[in-house]
Amino acid sequence: MRLKEEMSCRNEDEREEFSEQKLNHHHQPLFFTTPTLEPGFPLQGKPVVVGYALTSKKTKSFLQPKLKDQARIKGIFFVAIDQSKPLSDQGPFDVVMHKLLGKEWRQIIEDYRQTHPEVTVLDPPDAIQHLRNRQFMLQAVADLNLSDSYGKVGVPRQLVIKKDASSIPDAVAKSGLILPLVAKPLIADGSAKSHELSLAFDQNSLQKLEPPLVLQEFVNHGGVLFKVYIVGETIKVVRRFSLPDDVCKRELSKNAGVYHVPRVSCAAASADDANLDPHVAELPPRPLLEKLAKELRHRLGLRLFNLDIIREHGCGDRFYVIDINYFPGYGKMPGYEHIFTDFLLNLVQGKYKKRSC
Template structure:
């Protein structure tokens, strides 16, 4: 059987989103076989796989409280452990840490040191695990967070993970529901730069984003919004409409984006991820506000060719690393004395 078999373990929604059927046709024209993995069936009978591309976010999150999801995850991990030469895009531990904003925001904060020369930063943030308002207020003050604050769920997956709020005062912190993350809001001219990474390639796409707000604190009702709806390409929301004439900010420099992606790729050990970046209107510094697992790659027409190129490079490297099965040498004929 061909060693260039690639399994895709994705939800039905994700398969449709990336148009897996069309991608499989492209792969077939390059002698790469795509197999859609059914996680409810034994993987052994569906393999072997040289590479498995997956997004098991749903399963990983549900495994915390659902025994059936835990069993599916155990079965998948069992197959991977008994087939060490199968390459995962991406490793489960790396993906798991990005499902937790507590973990991913620590990564973002740590990267500031290595990216300081490129004037890349991340906003101050606070992990909230308590409902005690007085404790939250003290922590916000001691950490030096500035209002407004963006409040995001701790779990960075699922429809609820896009439900966020903008809090303008200490009193408004009563509407922060733990576990969650509070992040200082940075005015950025209502432009979000979504960076899509595929192996060694990356692509930047502009999207609408939240408009500028005066620095707080001040009395204003908390704004609740869905970030996915606000930042859709076709989004037309009052939250993205600038109230004043603001000069358009220059886009992030290509060199800075290369440095950012290089550091993230090394830190995460991943090939398929996205980064949300904004440009601070006051300092013009690049600001990382989120990292995403295996995003949708909307607006990236080169996604198919880049993904195929990366898979082929993994397969080529694998074929060099894993020796092909060879027949044992024929025994030499016995020598006779003359």
């Protein structure tokens, strides 16, 4: 049976959530662990049908030809969900993937999960919503204690300001946060504005910021960011350039008030990675990342997300998670077509085993 892919999006202006940084960057994969698949899939020659509800931009970046080709070989077919029709009337699906905004859509998916327990929904809408507010996004990491797992993982100290920019200097002074501070929009809704970062260097500049926002202490990290992609139990890491430490020194010397950073890595996009300090470029230890990913999968209730991690400069074993994104730009992850299709097959395999017991 040939399944026809179709793409439907009622709102073409709908913004892509947590869009990936559009910068010149360098990928260096750390590893990926793909679970072993049992023979005989798809089950009894039956295709695996994956319904997807994504923005048009996310559909284009994720459903690349190399993914669709690999899926076809493995008997997986992607079918666009028609948002103008009841979800229960479509399918039948083995898996439903979604990443759309709005309370109405969240309710549709939640109702579908309750009435179709045989379908794997990636992921629960309430769990996804938790990552859209930076006030709570990093709490699961802050609650962890991974100090004995080949390094220490924490989050930068931060302060939430919901309104009244004039009160920010006093709030910062009372909190004990140390300048410079990274200012991030409180809501991470995927819009261009939600990705705009600023560095505030003095007390007077704090009043120029626009609440609601989160203020994080800037951690010197050598200008390198580690993107840790998680797909179920699989982990893969790539390096990205980030805001270099010398920006802080340069702007501080100029007594600059607020330094606007539209994308976190644009200031270092032209850096030559071959000349990176080995102590800065060294990837986080694999056992540390495995334990961190396992804990967060459980605490967040998610299977598709990524972590932005930095290493404190001069402290080889101290790492900070500075952001968590749901269903990130997997299309930029090396080998994603093999990792993702094996992940989908394992989901269906696991469901089949449970039903057979």
